[in-house]
Amino acid sequence: MSQAGYKYLKSYQLSLVIYDLTVYFCNCWIDKRSRTHDQMVQAARSGKQNISEGYLEKSLKMYIKLLGVARASLGELLEDYEDFARQNKIPVWDLEKGHLSLDIMYIICYTEAVKEYFSLGTFLKTYKNDEACLDHIKEIKYPDGILCGKCQKVTNFTKIKDRPVYQCSCGYQISPLAGTIFEKTTTPLQYWFYAIFIMTQTRSGISAKQLQRELGVTYKTAWRMFKQIRILMANANSGGDLLDGIVEADETFIGGKGVNRAYQWRADKRKEVVMGIVQRRGKAYLKHIRNTNSWTLINQLKEHVSPKAFVMTDDYSAYRHLIEHGFNHHYSIVHSDKEYVRGKIHTQNVENVWSILKRGIYGVYRVVSKKYLQAYIDEYSWRYNNRQYQDKMFDRLLGEIANVKVLKVV
Numbered sequence: 067m068s069q070a071g072y073k074y075l076k077s078y079q080l081s082l083v084i085y086d087l088t089v090y091f092c093n094c095w096i097d098k099r100s101r102t103h104d105q106m107v108q109a110a111r112s113g114k115q116n117i118s119e120g121y122l123e124k125s126l127k128m129y130i131k132l133l134g135v136a137r138a139s140l141g142e143l144l145e146d147y148e149d150f151a152r153q154n155k156i157p158v159w160d161l162e163k164g165h166l167s168l169d170i171m172y173i174i175c176y177t178e179a180v181k182e183y184f185s186l187g188t189f190l191k192t193y194k195n196d197e198a199c200l201d202h203i204k205e206i207k208y209p210d211g212i213l214c215g216k217c218q219k220v221t222n223f224t225k226i227k228d229r230p231v232y233q234c235s236c237g238y239q240i241s242p243l244a245g246t247i248f249e250k251t252t253t254p255l256q257y258w259f260y261a262i263f264i265m266t267q268t269r270s271g272i273s274a275k276q277l278q279r280e281l282g283v284t285y286k287t288a289w290r291m292f293k294q295i296r297i298l299m300a301n302a303n304s305g306g307d308l309l310d311g312i313v314e315a316d317e318t319f320i321g322g323k324g325v326n327r328a329y330q331w332r333a334d335k336r337k338e339v340v341m342g343i344v345q346r347r348g349k350a351y352l353k354h355i356r357n358t359n360s361w362t363l364i365n366q367l368k369e370h371v372s373p374k375a376f377v378m379t380d381d382y383s384a385y386r387h388l389i390e391h392g393f394n395h396h397y398s399i400v401h402s403d404k405e406y407v408r409g410k411i412h413t414q415n416v417e418n419v420w421s422i423l424k425r426g427i428y429g430v431y432r433v434v435s436k437k438y439l440q441a442y443i444d445e446y447s448w449r450y451n452n453r454q455y456q457d458k459m460f461d462r463l464l465g466e467i468a469n470v471k472v473l474k475v476v
């Protein structure tokens with residue numbers, strides 16, 4: 067069964083902390099029989115509840131509405147806290163005044179933080195219609211203005227009514243969607259932006275089925291949108307420097323049945339093999355590979371890892387010749403002996419990637435066909451590789467439209 071998606075939402079996680087802190091705070095400082103006690107706990111609960119209910123809503127409109135309710139509840143709660151602090155002459159930001167002041171400060175910080183995380187609201191305000199989305203695409207594609215083909219200089223282009231086209235005063239026209247994943251789409255651009263937003267903001271991704279429900283589009287459309295967006299992710303993942311420093315390599319097995327224990331399944335033909343190469347504190351490279359032969363694995367390493375890197379693996383025999391191929395190789399994790407970690411020689415980072423990947427694939431998508439496995443893992447490695455950007459993830463992915471050129475039309 068899939069875990070409720072809202073549990074991955076930052077706003078939900080923060081609202082949960084606010085709820086717990088509020089219950090604790092009220093039990094300590096506010097008379098249990100008073101109305102204030104009830105009101106504050108209720109407001110905190112409503113904040114949390116409306117985020118989760120909103121997330122489970124089928125319609126986007128209701129989602130936004132419930133998020134609005136959540137936001138209003140937390141706003142009221144914040145006011146209650148500020149009232150309490152003022153009436154009791156507690157300076158909110160004065161750490162010297164001890165425990166109570168600190169409690170309020172924490173809660174106010176969290177409440178402010180959760181309001182920040184109502185990013186869907188901010189998102190919808192920024193991209194309130196297709197025209198706003200198109201304008202943004204234009205900015206991405208022509209960051210230095212549009213060079214007119216006729217006038218041979220950067221000129222002022224104005225939007226043509228009812229068409230995704232801009233025109234110079236001389237009559238020369240450009241279409242910002244040409245050559246992007248949006249070219250010739252009949253799906254509203256705002257839906258595309260929403261799909262990109264949701265794919266970048268959730269930890270494990272969402273299924274096409276869920277997108278279909280949220281946007282009210284057909285399953286086929288939702289599925290194709292994801293497919294196109296994953297092309298942006300794959301493009302962003304490719305290229306860049308070779309992985310260097312300490313690099314962990316491992317393989318995992320997707321699909322089929324049975325417990326996934328490294329050795330047991332290395333020969334299992336029903337499972338698909340994914341190789342993971344992760345630079346510590348750096349990027350991950352994930353690839354759906356044919357088999358776990360030494361030749362296959364070592365070729366992947368040669369293609370993506372600097373020969374100066376220190377490669378950490380388990381003691382699987384296919385890796386035993388890495389040193390002959392010029393790598394600094396260390397293997398000493400013997401899974402079969404339960405010796406998982408020994409000092410710096412471990413593959414815990416790549417194993418963490420496997421756990422996120424599997425939680426996503428089995429939890430969100432349940433079944434992934436062999437044909438699309440690489441696209442799914444591209445999505446996971448993209449999120450992993452951009453994990454330090456958090457609030458910029460949407461912009462970073464959308465920005466890829468300028469780098470991905472010729473594509474098949476949806």
Ligand SMILES: [Zn+2]
Nearest residue numbers: 214217234236
């Ligand atoms: Zn012109």
